[in-house]
Amino acid sequence: xxxxxxxxxxxxxxxxxSKHYKKVQALKNVSFEVSKGEIFGIIGPDxxxxxxxxxxxxxxxxxxxxxxxxxxxxxxxxxxxxRECVGYMPGKFSLYQDLTVEENLEFxxxxxxxxxxxxYDLIKDIYVQIEPFKTRRAxxxxxxxxxxxxxxxxxxxxxxxxxxxxxTTGVDPVSRKExxxxxxxxxxxxxxxxxxxxxxxxxxxxxxxxxxxxxSFLTIDxxxxxxxxxxxxxxxxxxxxxxxxxxxxxxxIQVKSSFAFGDSVHIxxxxxxxxEELRHELEAKGHTGISIRTIKPGIExxxxxxxxxxxx
Amino acid sequence: xxxxxxxxxxxxxxTENLTKKFGHFTAVDHISFEVNRGEIFGFLGANGAGxxxxxxxxxxxSKPTSGEGTVAGFDIHKQPEMxxxxxxxxxxxxxxxxxxxxxxxxxxxGGIYGMTDNEIKLKTDxxxxxxxxxxxRDNLVKSLPLGFKQKLAFSVSIFxxxxxxxxxxxTGGVDPITRRKFWExxxxxxxxxxxxxxxxxxxxxxxxCDRVSIMVDGRIEALDSPANLKEQYNARNxxxxxxxxxRKAKRVDS
Numbered sequence: 001x002x003x004x005x006x007x008x009x010x011x012x013x014x015x016x017x018s019k020h021y022k023k024v025q026a027l028k029n030v031s032f033e034v035s036k037g038e039i040f041g042i043i044g045p046d047x048x049x050x051x052x053x054x055x056x057x058x059x060x061x062x063x064x065x066x067x068x069x070x071x072x073x074x075x076x077x078x079x080x081x082x083r084e085c086v087g088y089m090p091g092k093f094s095l096y097q098d099l100t101v102e103e104n105l106e107f108x109x110x111x112x113x114x115x116x117x118x119x120y121d122l123i124k125d126i127y128v129q130i131e132p133f134k135t136r137r138a139x140x141x142x143x144x145x146x147x148x149x150x151x152x153x154x155x156x157x158x159x160x161x162x163x164x165x166x167x168t169t170g171v172d173p174v175s176r177k178e179x180x181x182x183x184x185x186x187x188x189x190x191x192x193x194x195x196x197x198x199x200x201x202x203x204x205x206x207x208x209x210x211x212x213x214x215x216s217f218l219t220i221d222x223x224x225x226x227x228x229x230x231x232x233x234x235x236x237x238x239x240x241x242x243x244x245x246x247x248x249x250x251x252x253i254q255v256k257s258s259f260a261f262g263d264s265v266h267i268x269x270x271x272x273x274x275x276e277e278l279r280h281e282l283e284a285k286g287h288t289g290i291s292i293r294t295i296k297p298g299i300e301x302x303x304x305x306x307x308x309x310x311x312x
Numbered sequence: 313x314x315x316x317x318x319x320x321x322x323x324x325x326x327t328e329n330l331t332k333k334f335g336h337f338t339a340v341d342h343i344s345f346e347v348n349r350g351e352i353f354g355f356l357g358a359n360g361a362g363x364x365x366x367x368x369x370x371x372x373x374s375k376p377t378s379g380e381g382t383v384a385g386f387d388i389h390k391q392p393e394m395x396x397x398x399x400x401x402x403x404x405x406x407x408x409x410x411x412x413x414x415x416x417x418x419x420x421x422g423g424i425y426g427m428t429d430n431e432i433k434l435k436t437d438x439x440x441x442x443x444x445x446x447x448x449r450d451n452l453v454k455s456l457p458l459g460f461k462q463k464l465a466f467s468v469s470i471f472x473x474x475x476x477x478x479x480x481x482x483t484g485g486v487d488p489i490t491r492r493k494f495w496e497x498x499x500x501x502x503x504x505x506x507x508x509x510x511x512x513x514x515x516x517x518x519x520x521c522d523r524v525s526i527m528v529d530g531r532i533e534a535l536d537s538p539a540n541l542k543e544q545y546n547a548r549n550x551x552x553x554x555x556x557x558x559r560k561a562k563r564v565d566s
Contacts, residue, residue, distance in 0.1 A: 044487070045486055045487035045490070048487075142359070143360070170404075170513065171513070172359050172554075173558070175359060213487065243499055260520065262515075263538065300488050304488050304489055307488075307489065308489075
């Protein structure tokens, strides 16, 4: 037998993975591990390398360099074993548009030598929501229903590791919450989940996350640890004229960073600069209704801070 | 008072009971609202609430089943071609031609909107300077980083100085810094008098709008400034407002 390592707690491991396409370096020496039963989030903008990484791990493309294993199998030597034990939901809807909901599910079950009945308990909570439309062609489903069908098809063979590439992109905030609820339930059934997303607010729903940009990870840790590592005091500033506030904050050399965040501007200040001084300066510039309060950073604050300095 | 503050009282978009039915399905159900000149108007709603259908009617691309509407002063029933000439449009999906150069894209769209060669040339130079894009002028759009593409796509959508620009999820998938820079461009456009009609799934971006409407099952369930909506729904942020309203949806789509 080849170098199987099924007793290990590691579901996915990557060591020094690189990938380039013509002039673009999609992944640069990427290394990380995912433990069995974890929800691991890969969070970053379009073009960061998320899809390339997923395609390497699901054995659809080859890396230029480095090693990777999924469920103990090597992505090159044991690619057939990997294909049997992973579920993959690509970012683009990839089911058969001219087959019905039920036919699609039946098809994927058959390809993996199983039946809908055998693993029905795994998909039940998700599938019951689209079952009333089981005779409808997949191409005629709404976005939300397509997403549920795709997830059902990716699960029907009871995979050990589930790869979800941007399952919530373009999905409204209510449906996004619902989708994450489904993932929590799958985790309870012991499935390891790798999920990518451009939405930073989904980070807190993962056990661990990797923030990725330009083909490499800025950091990999639990959301709590990443936030704890922000390392400086963050303030939320507000005034009646938010547009002018941003401009005035930017022109103040004592303000280290300033980014609009919803109804306030998140700022960091030079160490010896007091918020009282800032308040006076803003008043002098004609601002009214000024409030400057301390806040806890979010993952998006951390992402921006890390992508500025570029430290790993 | 001669404030620089935007919304003057000129109405750029007016709808009255605007409705679109597909067979028995009412996608947009008697929506009535007005948008002022220079305003940033956020058009929110869950997937399937009817946003895209409403937007297509406002852009002159789809005939309303009933109800009235004017955009940039033109009737969307009777003058859809005039509507199209006086608006700009940008979405995350369709933006620019990848296999044309930066300047070629600008010239193409400027030409389509009937700008003269001279006008296009002058404004292209001005735009390249302002965006610090001079070095990219002769490059194919597909070779640009995503953030650049996004900026360029927006600049092209308002290149012919439309009265109103429709932005359909313009910041989807963009990194957080670029997303914020993009909103700074939106502010600039609005300050110059262009009305901005924007959809987004980022609830922090809803806070950047002057006013926001939230569609549920084809109807406008709420319309006010973010501050007033938060107060009315007793929510800490716009996500809280959105979750309360969108959960009322009865349509089978989620």
